[in-house]
Amino acid sequence: MPAEAWTLGLGAVAAAMVGFSKTGVPGTGILVIPLMAALFGGRLSVGATLPLLILGDVLAVALYRQHAQWARLRTLAPWRPLGLLLGSGLLKLLGDLRLKADPLSPMIGVLVLVMLALNLLRGRLGQRLVPHSREGTVVTGALAGFTTMVSNAAGPIMSIFLNSSGLPKDQLMGTTAWTFLLLNLAKVPFLALLTADNPQEPLYTLATLRFDLLMVPLVLAGAWAGRALQRRLPEQAFSGALLSLAAVSAVLLIVRH
Structure with a gap:
C-alpha cells in the first residue's frame, strides 16, 4: 500500500473516531492520540489533532x-x-530539549488510573479523595487543562469526574461538550505562540492544516454514528463504557511509551 494511502486511511479512522467520541461515548477519543502520533509524531500530533477536536x-x-x-x-x-499554563511551559521545555522519547503519555496514563481507582473506591475512602470532592475538583480542573494542553488527553479525566458526579448521560454529554469546546479554543493561542517561539519544533504546519481540511467529512460521519449509538445506550451501559474506556486509554498511554 502506498505511504500516502496508508496515511489517509489511518487519518480517516482517527477523524471518524474524533466525531464519534464527541457525540457518542467520550472515552473513545483517547484512542485518537496513538493514531495521530503514528502519523505526525508526538509533538506535532498535538496541533494536528486540535482543529478536528474543535x-x-x-x-x-x-x-x-x-x-x-x-x-x-x-x-x-x-x-x-x-x-493550561503548566502544560504550555512543559511543551516549551520539551521543545527546547528536543527529546526523542515522549515522557508525558505514561505519566498521564498513571494519573488516569489513579483517578479511576479513587472513583471506584469512593465508598471506602470517604468524600475528601473522590474526584468530585472539593480537593478532587481542584486537581481535576488543573489536570484537565494540563493534559489537554500537552497531549489532548483530558477525556478520561473529565469522564471520571463527571461520572462520579452522577450526571445522566445527556447532561454528561452537554457538560463535556462545552468543557472541551472552551478548553480547545483556549489552546489555539498557546500553540501559535509556542510554534512561533520555536519554529524548528512546531506544533502545527500547513501540511497538518491541509490534512485537517481533508478529514472534515470523516469527523461529520463519526459524529452522526456516535449520536445514533448514544441514543440507544442505556444509562448503566453508558456509564460502564466510560469507565472501561478510561482504563483502556490509560494503559494505551503507558504502553505506547
Whole structure:
C-alpha cells in the first residue's frame, strides 16, 4: 500500500473516531492520540489533532448544549487555566530539549488510573479523595487543562469526574461538550505562540492544516454514528463504557511509551 494511502486511511479512522467520541461515548477519543502520533509524531500530533477536536466540539455543543450543567463547569473553571499554563511551559521545555522519547503519555496514563481507582473506591475512602470532592475538583480542573494542553488527553479525566458526579448521560454529554469546546479554543493561542517561539519544533504546519481540511467529512460521519449509538445506550451501559474506556486509554498511554 502506498505511504500516502496508508496515511489517509489511518487519518480517516482517527477523524471518524474524533466525531464519534464527541457525540457518542467520550472515552473513545483517547484512542485518537496513538493514531495521530503514528502519523505526525508526538509533538506535532498535538496541533494536528486540535482543529478536528474543535470541529467535533462544535457538533457536540449543537446537539447537547441544552443539557449542560453549568454549575459543574464553574467549579472547574478557576483551575483549568493553571493547567493550561503548566502544560504550555512543559511543551516549551520539551521543545527546547528536543527529546526523542515522549515522557508525558505514561505519566498521564498513571494519573488516569489513579483517578479511576479513587472513583471506584469512593465508598471506602470517604468524600475528601473522590474526584468530585472539593480537593478532587481542584486537581481535576488543573489536570484537565494540563493534559489537554500537552497531549489532548483530558477525556478520561473529565469522564471520571463527571461520572462520579452522577450526571445522566445527556447532561454528561452537554457538560463535556462545552468543557472541551472552551478548553480547545483556549489552546489555539498557546500553540501559535509556542510554534512561533520555536519554529524548528512546531506544533502545527500547513501540511497538518491541509490534512485537517481533508478529514472534515470523516469527523461529520463519526459524529452522526456516535449520536445514533448514544441514543440507544442505556444509562448503566453508558456509564460502564466510560469507565472501561478510561482504563483502556490509560494503559494505551503507558504502553505506547
